[in-house]
Amino acid sequence: MLTVVLAPFFAALAAPWLVRRLDRRASFVLALVPVAIFAWTLSRLDAFAAGLTDVTPWVPGLDVALAFRLDGLSGLFVLLISGIGTLVVLYAGGYLAGHPMLGRFFVFLMLFMGAMLGLVLADDLIALFVFWELTSLASYLLVGFQSEKPAARRAALQALLITGTGGLALLAGLILAAIAGGSWRLSDLVLAGEAIRGHGLYLPAMGLIVLGSFTKSAQWPFHSWLPGAMQAPTPVSAYLHSATMVKAGVYLLARLDPAFGGTAAWTTTLLVIGGITMLAGLVLALLETDLKLVLAWTTVSALGALVFLIGPATEDSARAAMAFLLTHALYKGALFMAAGNVDHEAGTRDLRDLSGLVRAMPITFAATAVSSASMAGFPLSLGWVSKAITKAAAIEAGGFVPVAVVTFATLLLVAIAGVVAIEPFLGRKSEAAKEAHEAPPSMLVGPLALASLSLLFGLFPDLVSDAVLAPAASAVAGVPLAVEAKVIKPFDWTLGLTLVAFAAGAALYVLWQRRAELWRDRLEPVLSRGPDAGYDHALVGLARLAAWQTRLWQPGLLHRYTAATFAVIVVATLAALFRGDLRLAFPLDGLRLIEIAVMALTAAAAIVAAIATTRLLAVTALGMVGIGVALIFMLFGAPDLAITQFMVETLVVVLLALVLVRLPGFRLSATADRPRALHAAIAGATGLLVIVLLLGVLAEPFDSRLSEWFARTSVPEAFGHNIVNVILVDFRAIDTLGEIIVVFAAALAGLAAIAARATRRGAR
Incomplete structure (x- = not known):
């Protein structure tokens, strides 16, 4: 498994050389890496239920290892990352053909792939965190790939700050979880659920882990970075939204569901935030006119739906979450690639300027139509199958609210599917459509393959239900599960409710075509004050806070720095002394x-x-x-x-x-900025503290083990009879080297100051 994780990183090293040699054809060579990983994972489908483990020592002194585990959940993610990754690499070769920075793009893309593979396969908490942060760094490079655009730079920084801040919270949460569960391995924590839930650290650990997952998976109110990431090239958007970073938070919540799920805090938090995110994303999708932004907001909604499904921590919710995870990955990857084809060949992705593309781009339209049907959950698509499983999970969750939320989301998805599949392709030819033509084959393979899989798995769900979805759902639930996927189901009230939602969604689409501009204008003042504007205000506030504290703590006065340093030392040391047993x-x-x-x-x-x-x-x-x-x-x-x-x-x-x-x-100087009484008090307190510490040390019996060890080992190990010299040069060599470096740096600074003064004199 270590080879699987490292392979994309080695491919990233070779990417610039391959692009120089082969130009756009380098994508065919680079695609062999995810193809091999996909084939390797398929060959181990039978092992998903039992799980495979691979451990390589990394930092043995700290008991940190590159421990990887392949089971149903990580296997599903590896299949998506490598399978869709193959199509994205091929698509990027056509989409960015002739781009002067194509080699750099492939470096970033392969780094992103390797980081995501390491994240989902990692079984050690420290390794998981390292790969988690690598995905943030790689996404920053990809989102800001077109660095000449201010909007791209802003979007990349926004994504990095939000997900990076969440990553720090996650690290703290993982440490608390390891303390509560007694292990640094994810597989052990999953089995220690009862101990974790009963531990006093459960709530803070859960809160921090959920916070880190919410920022990564763009949950409200941290969702604004994901639509902003649309500044990235379309291959990045297709990969980011379907199979990689935005699903990382969902993966972690699903992975830890057996350990943290089942409590009121877990269920309520995930249901409420997931439900808000799901519905808000769909409403905001209808308000957009940019085709990619429409799809981006539906991704926000889908991530909310996944969190909403994980929340109840039941067997049906585990089945529904895994079924929808696969469904969303297939249709969203296809839709983003199709949107990229429209933008690439028609020259725009503004829905107000697009119509009548079906004759010029029939293959792209077919892929869009099938994928949109799956997104809406229409019959004969994989979305129809996952919709039925989701309805069962909503019913099991109990109450009217979960069923109503799922039904209303279906209604909105039908309207959005109409916006995506009908508006750009049907109707009278627009000016953009008159010059458009079908995309090259390398840009058609991806959307066609993913749309075909949505249709194939919708007609024959048993192809994935037993081999892929059941092991994944079992890993989430913590118990062996079977996934029963039906294409045709008897008519009951849930089916009737779904059909009503389809009809209402179609009516909403027709109404929306007539009133969209009016509603957009009326809601613009409200939306302009949303989380994205809040992010800008937060940055401004942070800059003001930094300027204020800089004026307070860094005025350029050495005596103030010294006073503050010794005051903190005195307070911290006294606090430690009062908690201990001090004898003088x-x-x-x-x-x-x-x-x-x-x-x-x-x-x-x-x-x-x-x-x-x-x-x-x-x-x-x-x-x-x-x-x-x-x-x-x-x-x-x-x-x-x-x-x-x-x-x-x-x-x-x-x-x-x-x-x-x-x-x-x-x-x-005798200025007012020198409070001599305060300084005298701090100096006196520091002196008294040192006296107390020395008297406390003298009260303890002398431990001669260290001095005896120095005397015993100085000659045979360091070949020196002067023990003081041996300690400084050998046993404390790094410390001494640091002191030498400090003196050397100070000497260089003094030399530079003297030289600068001499230069100024010469100039005069």
């Missing part, structure tokens, strides 16, 4: 008069340095403090440290005195 020792026996004199001299020099009003007096007093410390070293048997301290203090005092003499204004 007062070793006053054997204290000599000379030691008292040296300490008094050092303390007096420190006080003088603090209250000095001239720079020269302050520097001199600081030098006395350093000499006092050197004397303490001498008194306690550290002559080498004492000599070093004497040399450093003497040199520092001399150099500072020479520099300060050359500075104007030889007195220290």
Whole structure:
């Protein structure tokens, strides 16, 4: 499985070279990678029920592994990612033929594919999070591919900020889930559902995981980034909306449903947010005139429907969610590719400028018609089969509301299917249609293949129900399930309700054609204040907050930084001390008069340095403090440290005195920005804290294991008899290297400042 995940990343490395050699034909070579992954997954259909595991150590010291698991749920996603990915790669070769950045595009696309495969196959929580963030990064690159457009840059940044923020919440939630479940493996957490739901961390873990999933899968109120992502080229839109990133949140909710589902908090949150997102997406789809945006809002609605179906955590809801997941992937991928064909060949995707394309683009129309029928849930399509399973899940959820929501969504979907399939293709030829022609074969394979599968699986649902949908639903429910998919069902009240919804949707479409512009104008003031505008206001507010806190915390005054740093250290350390058991020792026996004199001299020099009003007096007093410390070293048997301290203090005092003499204004500043009383309090508290800590350390018995280890290993392992040197150079080599780098960087900065001053003098 590691090879399956890494293959697209290696393909990404080879993509630029292939494009330089083969141009658009490189898509045929790159498509072999997802084709091989698709074939590999198909060959393991029989293992979906039991599951396959592959573990490769990654960070053994932290017990982090590249652990992958292939079961019914991840297998369904791998089939969609690789199967639709193959068609998207072929489609991109035709859609972007001649584009100067085609090689770069394939790099981003293959990275996206590999990240998504790693996400759905990952069984280790840390690996899952890494791939989760890689999908956000890859989508940022794809959405902003046309970086010369300000709208594309804005959309890419919006997607990255929203999904990236959700990713941080997800990381915290996964950590809490691992603590509650006692494991960092998803497969273990699924089996530890009872322990997780009964743990005190359940609610915060659930809230954070749901938040991360909602941002990724564009749930209200985080949905605005997904329609904005339509700035990406159509191959990206087709892949993003059908099989990849937007389904990642749905995947995680479905994966964790056995562990977190079944509680009122889980069910209510998913039902409410999923229902709002589902209906809001459909209403907003009707208000759009851009064909891709219509489809984008229906994706938002479909993601809401999937969350809505996962919410009840029942067996029927698991069946319905998996059936609709497959249905949506097939029809949405086909519809986006068809929309790309219309835009590519007619020169526009504005529905107000499109009509009569059926003669110029009959194959695209056929794929659009079949896929739109599946989206609406018409008979003989896979949408009809999944609609029946969804109705059963709504009835099992209980109450009037779930059935009403599903019925109303069906009504709106019928009207939207009319907008997508009828308006661009039927009717009088528009100006755009007069110059249009059918797309090249590479751009027709994708929509035709996916539309044909929607029709094939609708007529013969047993082809996927037992081998694919049943293992996936079983993984979501946590128990073995069978999926009964019927093409023809006896007439009952649910079928009658569906037929009524079909008729009402057709009537709404006819009415919508006449009143659409009026309703758009009336709702525009309301929609302009929606979540997308809220995102812009949030960015402005964040910038203002950053400017305010920068003025507060970074005024360029060193004494304020120092005071804040020591204040935080004092408060944090005192909080830790009060929570612990602190014992103090007062070793006053054997204290000599000379030691008292040296300490008094050092303390007096420190006080003088603090209250000095001239720079020269302050520097001199600081030098006395350093000499006092050197004397303490001498008194306690550290002559080498004492000599070093004497040399450093003497040199520092001399150099500072020479520099300060050359500075104007030889007195220290006494501005109002120096609250001396506050600074004195912080300094006193810091000193007392250090005294308390030292007395606490002295109260503990001396542990000589480390010093004995240094003495024992210095010669045989580091080949040095001077233990201090060995510690600095070998055992603490990285620490010492860091100190050297700091000194070196400071020296370079000083050299640059001197050189700049010399340059300015030369210029004058």
